[in-house]
Structures are given as structure tokens and as C-alpha cells.
Amino acid sequence: MNRSMKYLVITSIMALGLAGCSGGETAEEIVQPEIVKERQANFKKFGAAFKALKEELALESPSAAAVAPHVANLASLAPEIPTWFPEGTAEGTEALPTIWEQPEEFEQKAMGLSAAAQLLQAAVDTDDAAALGEAFGEAGKACKACHDTFRQKK
């Protein structure tokens, strides 16, 4: 191989090596308060619940009863959302400072999810797949309504 080719290969390997070093940033190095870890875990439960609901509703004959545990989770946790956000817990999370600047609006949006969760619960109690689908739509809107204002965009 001639000299210029050797230089190209060596430079490329160095570039790759450098790029490899730049790896992903480590998640927040600060130690998070318990409430932050709890709420992040709870929101993840919501995410898993939505995934399960979405998949159940995509079936030929969705069964509202099949998603009962997820809905129960949602219904019991959603009303607590405003209590998960004490002052000063924004750092290193996706929570925007707007939460504490517009607390009434935040609480209102959070209650939107509670209301939708009630609808979901009713659909589960009456094993009504159609109602489940409708309630799921409402819940999705409720998530988005709050996130659009109060959660960091990607």
C-alpha cells in the first residue's frame, strides 16, 4: 500500500478511536431525591400501561378485563401526580420549570389524566371494549396536553 493510503487508514482509525471516546453522556450525575426516582418509575408504569392498552386494542377482539391491572395502576396513581413535584426537583429531569410557574394549569392537566383513568376503569368494570378504546384516546390526549407544556421536548 502506498504512503497516502497508509495515512488514510491511520487517520481513519484515529478518527474512529476519537469518536468512540465521545460515548453517550452519563445520566444525571447528581443524586436524585426519592420523590424524583419514584415519579420517574411511576411515569414508566404509565408508559407500560399505555403500551399494553394499545396492544390489547389492536387485537381482533380486545378484552377490557385483560388490561385491568394496568388500568388500576393508572387510576390509583394519576390523582397523585401533583404531589410528585415539590419545588426544586427539576434539575437533571425532563420536568420543565413551567410546572412551578403555572401550578394551577399543571394541576388541571394532571387531573385530565385522572379523569381519563376513571373512564378507563369504568370500561374495565363493565368489560366494554368500545368504551375502552374511547377512553384510551382521551388518556392519550391528556398525556400530550400536559407534556406539551410541562415536559422537555427531545
Place this chain on the structure above:
Amino acid sequence: MSESRPGGEANSIVLWDLPVRLVHWAWVILLPGLYFSWKTGNMDIHVVLGEVMLALLLFRLLWGFFGSENARFASFIKGPQAVLTYLRGGSKGPSTGHNPLGALSVVAMIALMVLQVALGLFASDTDGLFSGPLDRFVSYDTSLAAAELHESVFNLILIMVALHLAAIIFYRVIRKDDLVRPMITGRKTIQGATQPALAAPARMIICAVVAAALAYWIAQGMHPM
């Protein structure tokens, strides 16, 4: 990346057939399209482009077995020994088509794109609301992990693209060898080269139909027919 052989006539051959060229330039458009559609939050477009990417990759993989001589993986992929020999200057590479190092980069780029699409198929957003078509096969945590990997793998693809561009520029400036034009017209004039066998158009159509059908079925969620 062809080497010229001493002696022999300089022949103008069709080096890259139409499918190879079409797929290549489609990738050039799709990659930024995929990135910017994600960046601007246009996930519906992102998904459609991803599905087109899936079809193209499936086609290219099929073409690598059934296409024109130079398009076939068997014709240009060599083992590590060949790469080392080439780097040490011990061989000049084939008379047409990729040298062993170029072949390695093709494999890397295609493999990364296949991985990226596969990850996208299983990925989901944290809300569990928006996801790839195959996420019903995996758990919530797995689909989140797929989404994160999907983001990281894109960086690897970028690195490969940068290397690819650097190589093209190197060949143009240092070796005085224009590699862009042949990728547009398909033709290259190479000393002592013979025309590689070209696949009949019918094969392109068959591979395209199979790839499109398979991609469609996957994109719809791989439900039993």
C-alpha cells in the same frame, strides 16, 4: 474503487448497474430525511421513510445474491486475510468493483443500516404511545432500550458516512480517480477490464416486488396472513 492493470485496452464498462445506483442515491436522500423528520418531530414521516429504507435494504440484500456480477456480495467480499494483503500493498484488488477495504466499508454500512432499521421496528417512546410496528413482540423496557440504541447507532452510521466521503475525496484528489460519476452513470473506463455480467431487468423487478411485499408485511406488524 477499481485498480487499473498494466497493459490491456482501456474499456468503458458498466460498473454499477441501475439498481445499485438507484439504491445508493436513495440512501443519500433517505438518511438526512430520516434524521430531520425525527429532529422536527415529524414521526409519521419518519416511520414511512424508515419503511422505505427497509424495502431498499431488503432489495439490496436480495440483489447481493441475484443481481449483476459486481453487485453480488460474493464478488467483492473477501476475508480478513485479503484485506490485510491489500493494505500491505500485496495485491491490487480486483480489476473492477470494490477492493477488499472498500468491500469492508460496504458491509459495515449496510450492516449498520439493517441494525438501525431493526431497532426502529421495535422501538417505542417513553409514553408507550408511539412505536415501531413490531414493538408488540417485546416488553416496554426492551422497546425503550431499542429506542436508545436506535439513537446511538445513528452516530455510528454518521461516522461511516464521513469515512466514505473522505475516501471518495481522497480518490478524487490524490488518486485522480473520479468515483462519483460512475455511481451516477454506471460507466467507468478501466484498463484491461472486461464487462461484468449484468442482470436482466426481469430480475430487478422480481427482487423489487419481493422486497416491497416483505417490507410491507413487516411494516404492517407481521400479522399472520
